[in-house]
Amino acid sequence: MTTLPSVLGTGLIAAGVGFLAVAAIGFWRLPDLLSRLHVLTKADTAGLSLVALGAACLTGTPASILPLGLCVLLTAISGATVGHLVARSVTPRGGRS
Amino acid sequence: MIAFDLALAAGILLCAVSALTRRDRTASVAAFMVLGLLVALSWVRLAAPDVALAEAAIGAGLTGALFLRAARRLGPLRPAAGRTLAVPAALVASGLGGGLAWVFASASPPAIYAPLVAASLPESGVSNPVTAVLLNFRAWDTLLEIAVLVVALLVANLLGSRRLVPVSLGEMTLPFARIVAPISILLAGHLLWQGSSAPGGAFQAGAVLAGGLLALVLAGLAPTGTLVVRGALIAGLSGLAVFLIAALGSEALTGSLLGYPNRAEKVWIVAIEAALTLSIAATLCLLFTGFEKRKTS
Numbered sequence: 001m002t003t004l005p006s007v008l009g010t011g012l013i014a015a016g017v018g019f020l021a022v023a024a025i026g027f028w029r030l031p032d033l034l035s036r037l038h039v040l041t042k043a044d045t046a047g048l049s050l051v052a053l054g055a056a057c058l059t060g061t062p063a064s065i066l067p068l069g070l071c072v073l074l075t076a077i078s079g080a081t082v083g084h085l086v087a088r089s090v091t092p093r094g095g096r097s
Numbered sequence: 098m099i100a101f102d103l104a105l106a107a108g109i110l111l112c113a114v115s116a117l118t119r120r121d122r123t124a125s126v127a128a129f130m131v132l133g134l135l136v137a138l139s140w141v142r143l144a145a146p147d148v149a150l151a152e153a154a155i156g157a158g159l160t161g162a163l164f165l166r167a168a169r170r171l172g173p174l175r176p177a178a179g180r181t182l183a184v185p186a187a188l189v190a191s192g193l194g195g196g197l198a199w200v201f202a203s204a205s206p207p208a209i210y211a212p213l214v215a216a217s218l219p220e221s222g223v224s225n226p227v228t229a230v231l232l233n234f235r236a237w238d239t240l241l242e243i244a245v246l247v248v249a250l251l252v253a254n255l256l257g258s259r260r261l262v263p264v265s266l267g268e269m270t271l272p273f274a275r276i277v278a279p280i281s282i283l284l285a286g287h288l289l290w291q292g293s294s295a296p297g298g299a300f301q302a303g304a305v306l307a308g309g310l311l312a313l314v315l316a317g318l319a320p321t322g323t324l325v326v327r328g329a330l331i332a333g334l335s336g337l338a339v340f341l342i343a344a345l346g347s348e349a350l351t352g353s354l355l356g357y358p359n360r361a362e363k364v365w366i367v368a369i370e371a372a373l374t375l376s377i378a379a380t381l382c383l384l385f386t387g388f389e390k391r392k393t394s
Contacts, residue, residue: 074280081273085266 009057016050133157222362281309303377336376
């Protein structure tokens with residue numbers, strides 16, 4: 001079945017996986033902690049959101065969209081917070097105080 | 098999907114090797130937590146979502162947090178520590194692995210238990226076979242498991258583990274805790290209620306609730322006074338108490354221990370699970386934060 005939602009969903013998931021792959025390559029290739037954090041937090045959030053959006057397109061039921069949205073929200077906020085905390089732990093005096 | 102399964106198995110082994118060979122405790126614990134998440138994923142692939150939820154919430158999440166706390170307390174690893182134990186440990190582990198493989202290979206197909214559960218599922222009061230087994234058919238086992246958790250709590254209390262004094266993590270963690278804590282309460286309630294008909298239950302709900310509470314504690318938003326710790330201790334012990342009262346009550350009402358009255362099974366099961374959820378959450382939180390008021394890291 002190649003309906004519009006299924007094509008759109010697959011495309012979005014592919015784009016999300018692409019983002020995650022870029023994040024993994026960046027994590028592997030980048031030299032220091034701060035730039036690695038930079039690539040992980042941004043690309044991860046974008047990649048997961050795209051995958052979740054694609055999955056929502058594929059399933060198309062409101063009951064599945066709510067947990068997917070919750071996943072995106074929780075990952076986004078915990079990724080941002082943990083990234084901040086890790087960066088804070090390596091900057092002198094625990095960040096600008 | 099076979100390629101995915103093979104990659105998953107390889108990833109699990111890689112994480113296990115990494116967790117064992119790292120010379121830095123934090124890195125070892127991180128590898129252990131990733132291992133737990135991959136194992137949870139493999140439980141999903143084995144069509145056991147209940148175990149997957151428990152593994153992700155308790156095995157990877159809270160055990161990892163407890164390990165991190167212990168690692169901080171133990172300090173850095175001594176360079177040659179553990180080398181002498183490596184060979185006996187490897188022997189024991191391969192013996193255990195070989196034994197399990199032998200049992201798995203020689204066991205008859207597990208055709209006895211599942212049909213029995215499926216046949217008596219309508220009598221259990223719930224429609225999730227895992228909850229039916231845990232809280233009805235084999236409720237006695239679960240009661241003893243909760244007793245083990247209570248023993249852990251009491252031993253930790255007797256040993257007097259020092260109470261966590263959270264260092265300030267800055268304002269950026271406040272919105273995180275303020276969003277995560279309410280969601281974890283909602284999610285715990287959802288898992289608890291869903292447990293009677295779909296994957297979920299007291300252990301998963303309790304672990305999620307404990308995670309939310311720990312987010313509050315670490316952000317410095319939760320009260321940490323002696324009264325609160327005592328209250329949490331009582332809450333931690335209350336699960337076993339409610340379970341025991343339910344066991345004795347059902348004995349008095351129906352004449353069989355943990356044989357719930359007819360057609361009220363679901364009420365009994367959900368009530369016990371609700372008490373267990375609170376108790377498990379309080380226990381896991383206390384094991385992380387410690388009991389006695391003494392300044393520590």
